[in-house]
Every structure is written in C-alpha cells, then in structure tokens.
Amino acid sequence: MIKKFVYILISFLIINQVSAFDIRQVNNAKVMSEASYAVNDTNLVDEENADNLLMNIDDLNSALKIKEKEIQKDNKDRKQRKKKGAEEIFSEYSNSVVFIGNRQKGKIDTIGSGFIINHNGLKIITNWHVIEGAEKLDVWLKPKKMVNEEFLIRNVDSYQGKLIKVNKKKDLAMMEVINLPIKIKPVIYGKFEKVRIGETLFAIGHPAGLLWSFNEGMVSQIRPEYRWKYRSSSHSANVIQIQVPINPGNSGGPLFNKKKELVGVNTFTADGENLNFAISVDDVIEFLNEKPKIKKKSKSKWLQKKDKGSTWIKKKEKKSTKGSIDLSNAKEVDVNKNGVIDAWLIDENNNGIYEKAYGDTDENGVIDVLVIDKDENKIYELTIIDNDENGNPDIAEYDENEDGSIDIIAYDYNQDGEWDKYERI
Secondary structure (H helix, E strand, O other): OHHHHHHHHHHHHHHHHHOOOOHHHOOOOEEEEEOOOEOOOOHHHOHHHHHHHHHOHHHHHHHHHHHHHHHHHHHHOHHHHHHOHHHHHHHHHHHHEEEEEEEEOOEEEEEEEEEEEEOOOEEEEEOHHHHOOOOEEEEEOOOOOOOOHHHHHHHOOOEEEEEEEEEOOOOEEEEEEOOOOOOOOOOOEOOHHHOOOOOEEEEEEOHHHOOOEEEEEEEEEEEEEEEEEOOOOEEEEEEEEEOOOOOOOOOOOEEEOOOOOEEEEEEEEOOOOOOEEEEEHHHHHHHHOOOOOOOOOOOOOOEOOHHHOOOOEOOOOOOOOOOOOEOOOOEEEEOOOOOOOOEEEEOOOOOOOOOEEEEOOOOOOOOOEEEEOOOOOOOOOEEEEOOOOOOOOOEEEEOOOOOOOOOEEEEOOOOOOOOOEEEEO
16 A cells, blocks of 8 residues: 555656646645644654665665675685674674673672663663662673673663663563763674574673673474463563573573574573573563554544544644644645545745655655755655554665666665665565
C-alpha cells in the first residue's frame, strides 16, 4: 500500500513539475486548503530528524561503495580472516564492553558487564538484575593496560551511568553515560533467527571480576519465549542456550557470532554443567523500540468523522509541539480523490518547487512517507518509509541517477537512525 501510494504521489508531483507545477492540474488531485495545524507527534516529521535524513542521502551511495570494498577485501583475504576471526572480535569490540559497579550504601554491592550501542547517541545495554536497587551506577571503560578488579575500582576514574529505561520481564536495562569517547565502536546487530545449533559464539565480560575475559563455546539449543526465575523475580524472553563459559560478572555482556554481530546478552546460568543462557538480540531491539504505554481514550484526539469536514485529522490552532513539523504553509492534497487529505507539500524557499512531500498512505492521521527533492530539479530522488508507523523510519529508497527507478535501498532494522544495510537494485 505504501509503495503504491508513493509511486502515485511521486508521479503526481513529477508530472505536475514538468509543467507549471500547479498542483490543481495534477490528475485532478484536489488541493483542499493550506494546512493550519500540525500532524501528531512523530519523529518521522521532526524537522531536525528530517534534515538529518536529508543529509544522509549522500551517505547512501558512499556507504554502499565501502561495503563493496569490504566484500572484495574479504574475498581476497578469506583464508587469513578465518584464522583471525576470534582475535578480530576481541580486538574490535573489547573497548565497547564496560565494567559496571552497582553501588549501594556507598559501596560496590554487585558487578556486571555491559556493552555500547548506538541508539540516538551512544548508550549502554546490560541486564536489569545488574542495576537492580542501585543508588549509583559506576561505569568503567577498558584501560589501556590491563589491571585487576580492585585496582580498577580504587584507582581508575569511572563514569556515572544514568538509567534510561528497563524491562524487568526481559531482564534488560539501558543506561546513558555523558562524554563517552566518540571513537568507541558500537556493536552491530545480528538476527536471532539466523543463530544455528552447533555454531560457535563468543562472549566478552568480567566473570568473577576477571576483567575483559574472552570466551567461546557452542550453541546448545534455541529456546523461544523461555521462562526463568531469580529469588524474587520471574522473567521471559527468547534465549540462546550456550556452552560459552559464563559466570557471575558476565551478566549484561555481549555475545557475538563469527561475523562479529551481536546475537545475545549473556544473562544467567542453570544448575548443571555448561547450562548457560543469553537473551536474544531480537529482544534487545524490541526493548529499544518500546514506546511508553498510553491509555486509550474513548474518542481519538486526532480523528473526526469524515462528514464533519474535508479531513479526518482534527485541526488545531497554530501550535506545534516538539516532535512535530509545522504544516501551516503546506498544501493539502487528496491524492486518492476520496475526500480525505493524505499528503502535504512543502515549498520551504517559496520558489514554486515542492522539495518535500509528506504522505499518510492509510489515512489514519499518521504520516508514514516522506519524499525529498534535495537539489530541487523537480525529481524526487529519496523516499523515506515508516512501515510500522512508530515514528522511526525503517526504509529509505534512493534514485541515484534520478531516472525514476530505485537504485539503492537502505534498511534501518533497529530504527536507531543509523542505516544497517544497503542494497543496490
């Protein structure tokens, strides 16, 4: 539905721009009025986010070229890289693993591990039980010269962690630390569905306070929706049963595959030999994208009956909230000619060329498509799509040579604002 809408909208705009760009002549698409309200809060239409996405157009092709070079290099040096695989994981990601001290009553009560991700800036993921009951969270980065636990706590400066969010059921937590070095490399996400029984995985953490230990082991089993308990809490998540040696202190640390992708968070052990478990990367991504639950009202704030106006989106006085874009100067368009406004055209510099167009493909009051004409040559080269309508773009389609066909598709699987994969069509 979204792609069909985008193609219709873009064709409307392109055909119209070839002439005098009078939207009223675009296949009889009806311009209802100038908008006088802001669409609901969503990052997709956030002005700053839109500008950042616009800047990313140039990055799409350059990133694709980098990926192609990496593939070529891997093919040339495949045998050598196989031998160095485990070493490379530790070399590239040990600095991304942190040591966490849960301080209560002025003393370090428990310790654990964590790792750095990119989620609207650098953040730290760990287990809920690592930070439970903390009065203060101390975070240490890997020192240049290895030291023991006692020396690290007593003599090495720590960062102060700020708890951002938790999901007790999944036993996950996210922290923020101010002024982390930007050179730290955040982990890259793998997929739970691609983890295979028998494959070798790798863990970095601090078992029994033995700082930045690196271990490997085999996947014993995949256990979806697994349930486990601690003394005073019960939990449920998709987990990977592993023979990777983990002990108290490993909790919250990363579990990597041979491709150097994060596949899990080392979390707990069970009675018996080599019965160790890691929460899946899919649960981590789901945790990152969780939205605060809002109580539903009997009547929507944003929608009204069609027979009460030309649009289903309730109009507001000229007022814009953070997270919204002001559409007061936009042109409203009924692309589907059904009496419902489903597109808004923006001419920011008033030169007669609409360089941005927002679309509500399913006409539910949520913008889920943005098309951009960066160089204002009357060809929309970038399409940004929010399939799940959660305010975070997950696909970008780029017409590199502006011939009307998609050349590159970018995917943001975890919807953190960083494109995870590029494909040339």
